[in-house]
Amino acid sequence: MALKDRFVDPRSPDRRPRRAAYALPTLFTAGNIFLGYISILRSFRGAMEAAAAAPGAADHFSIAARAIGAAVVLDGIDGRIARMTNTTSDFGREMDSLADVISFGLAPAVLAFAWGVQFIDPSIAASIRSQIFNAGYFIAFLFLLCGAARLARFNIQKNPIPKNPGRPDRKYFVGLPIPAAAALVAAVVYSYDSEPLVWWPASVVWLALLLLLGFLMVSTWRYYSFKGINLNKAYSPLIIILVGGLIYATWNYSQIVFLVLTVAYVGSGIVIRLGGIIRRRLRHTPPPPAPAPAEHSIG
Secondary structure: OHHHHHEEEOOOOOEEOOOOHHHHHHHHHHHHHHHHHHHHHEEEEEHHHHOOOOOHHHHHHHHHHHHHHHHHHHHHHHHHHHHHHHOOOOOOOHHHHHHHHHHHHHHHHHHHHHHHEEEOOOOOOOHHHHHHHHHHHHHHHHHHHHHHHHHHHHHHHOOOOOOOOOOOOOOOEEOOOOOHHHHHHHHHHOOOOOOOOHHHHHHHHHHHHHHHHHHHHOOEEEEEEEEEEEOOOOOOOOHHHHHHHHHHHHOOHHHHHHHHHEEEEEEEEHHHHHHHHHHHHHOOOOOOOOOOOOOOOOO
């Protein structure tokens, strides 16, 4: 029996799911909100510990980053469960968007400022430090604003077409999904051993990355959605080996693996877009003019 059929209410003439079935994806969405809340609290505690020169600041920032990563997993699970059980609804869609604003907008914005800007070296010139702080406040807010705009656009658009459409048999996101942007922020913090940035040029690069992520979220560039993956379909043993290897690598080298995966996904949209621009320019380049035939005089 298919999973959708198991959740069907036998008393419903139109085969609607049971009422309790709608609570299942909502529980994962609630877990998403809880993890975002925990991340914000841990970012605050990490900032207070670092301000007091206490040794536990990095641990709090690490937990804040890992909470965002776990929220990304729950966000993917709740949507897939809703589709598999046929329990998608307007309420669930709005609930999921509000959860994403908290867990992937506000939480990474707070973490990004507290970890990457707040504790730059106080020995530098006060004017430079003040400018970086002001830029940090504004850019972290822009990250949050772009994420909220990305979610609002996703909710109102029906079958959006990216600026660089790909294969018609594949599903794509238009613009970088906000969970992916938040995941990269969390992965960078986690891979850096969660020690707050002190060197001010590193903070400037960090803010530039936040600006790039904000732009990618509101762009119309193409990102693969992974919605075409069917878990009920049989896959080759090679796929099973690769998944097992990824799980092993994640368990033992989580910092490197998370950073590589998030950078690869965020960079994929940039590479695809630049590749499309280059291909179009090469295709539209006019061929060199053919040489004119030589004139022969009769004499």
